[in-house]
Amino acid sequence: MQRYFVESSNIINGYVYINGEDYHHITKVMRMKIDDEIIVCDNQDSYLCKIIEINAECVTSQIFKKLDEKKELPVNVTIAQGVVRREKAEEVIDKITQLGANKYLMVNMERCNVKLNDEKLNKKVDRMNKIAKEASEQSHRTRKLVVENPIDFKNLLKLKNEYDLCLYAYEVIDKDESLKNILKQKKYQNILILVGPEGGISLKEVEMLNSVGFIPISLGPRILRTEVAPTYVMAAISYELEI
Amino acid sequence: MQRYFVESSNIINGYVYINGEDYHHITKVMRMKIDDEIIVCDNQDSYLCKIIEINAECVTSQIFKKLDEKKELPVNVTIAQGVVRREKAEEVIDKITQLGANKYLMVNMERCNVKLNDEKLNKKVDRMNKIAKEASEQSHRTRKLVVENPIDFKNLLKLKNEYDLCLYAYEVIDKDESLKNILKQKKYQNILILVGPEGGISLKEVEMLNSVGFIPISLGPRILRTEVAPTYVMAAISYELEI
Structure with missing residues (x-):
């Protein structure tokens, strides 16, 4: 599943707001639609999200699960x-x-x-x-x-x-x-x-x-x-x- | 020291005959002269050699020591x-x-x-x-x-x-x-x-x-x-x- 890093300030009350190059990647390259799923990381945790709104410059997705991934080295x-x-x-x-x-x-x-x-x-x-x-x-x-x-x-x-x-x-x-x-x-x-x-x-x-x-x-x-x-x-x- | 791989057929009675691209590398790129030292490998052993003759298309070098190098993986x-x-x-x-x-x-x-x-x-x-x-x-x-x-x-x-x-x-x-x-x-x-x-x-x-x-x-x-x-x-x- 496609994965995007965002600033933690872009995650507010369980919603993730994505703009800039990742907005372009989601909408133009991946051509994702409402209800498509992505993984969002804030450089500490990762979340399974569903896209709920796409407007002219922002993709809004809703977090519905915090993931328990072990992808990082122990050091x-x-x-x-x-x-x-x-x-x-x-x-x-x-x-x-x-x-x-x-x-x-x-x-x-x-x-x-x-x-x-x-x-x-x-x-x-x-x-x-x-x-x-x-x-x-x-x-x-x-x-x-x-x-x-x-x-x-x-x-x-x-x-x-x-x-x-x-x-x-x-x-x-x-x-x-x-x-x-x-x-x-x-x-x-x-x-x-x-x-x-x-x-x-x-x-x-x-x-x-x-x-x-x-x-x-x-x-x-x-x-x-x-x-x-x-x-x-x-x-x-x-x-x-x-x- | 500069190292060259040669076919074992190019090593005859303690002399190594180098031509082709390596000849070019030795004479034009490295600009080596008589008495300069090189290491020659025949894909099994490696030898310390001294250049003894350079003519229009061949560098002749003389082996003066078989090297005991441990450079290869044990598998x-x-x-x-x-x-x-x-x-x-x-x-x-x-x-x-x-x-x-x-x-x-x-x-x-x-x-x-x-x-x-x-x-x-x-x-x-x-x-x-x-x-x-x-x-x-x-x-x-x-x-x-x-x-x-x-x-x-x-x-x-x-x-x-x-x-x-x-x-x-x-x-x-x-x-x-x-x-x-x-x-x-x-x-x-x-x-x-x-x-x-x-x-x-x-x-x-x-x-x-x-x-x-x-x-x-x-x-x-x-x-x-x-x-x-x-x-x-x-x-x-x-x-x-x-x-």
């Missing part, structure tokens, strides 16, 4: 990645949303060879959030992945305190903390995982990550491109905690 | 997938090669809405194998993933005897055989995993798969697009068996 996962080209970032966002991530954070790092243009930045981030919304709907999630504006590396380090586990994927590891051993402990609720940009993480950055308590993890013996590593991590988390 | 994995659009297939091939798969098999299934054009088929499969070769080199593998010509669904069923474990990803599972339980047994050497096309696997196909002994597995509570499912499976196998 909150933020994927942080050195800034990559827009198309690659969009691909990563699409994939990790399907795999249950909660946040995507672009990080300006030493070896990034891409600069996000400030002028068009808001437009790009808006578009990324739209991709995340569509992938969240398509994969039947009850929460949307959120894409935030890029941050500098030093501000990433400060985020250590907001998470109870901060990891970074690194191919040159002396003493390998195994991702499996970490996940098996099942004692972490908020996890941040950093993946380097195409040029990798610099030695200086590695030292700084270590100094604030980020833990290096290996993603296997082969070299993964930066756009594959986040998918690997998310699949591993799902595999360990969900199936 | 052979074939990913079979309902035929999808060429660009999607190429994306899947690139990803699963990095994650260690050995073969990619396109399967004509009931709900495939893509037909591979016979005229251009060979060209398309050649291109896919080229993508697999490049991804194998880039991810530092010692074996290449192989893409074969598409087969019909009934011929997929016949492959059951060639593998000691055949699975299919299916979202509607009554009795869920957990992928984790299966992989933890570590008693399978040749694994085939089928992922449906965009339209999914039909009920009739499910019955036929079950009747010959394919086992349905779940890939978590969210709906994954057909191009993400193979990556999930490969990451799960790597996570369980390699890290």
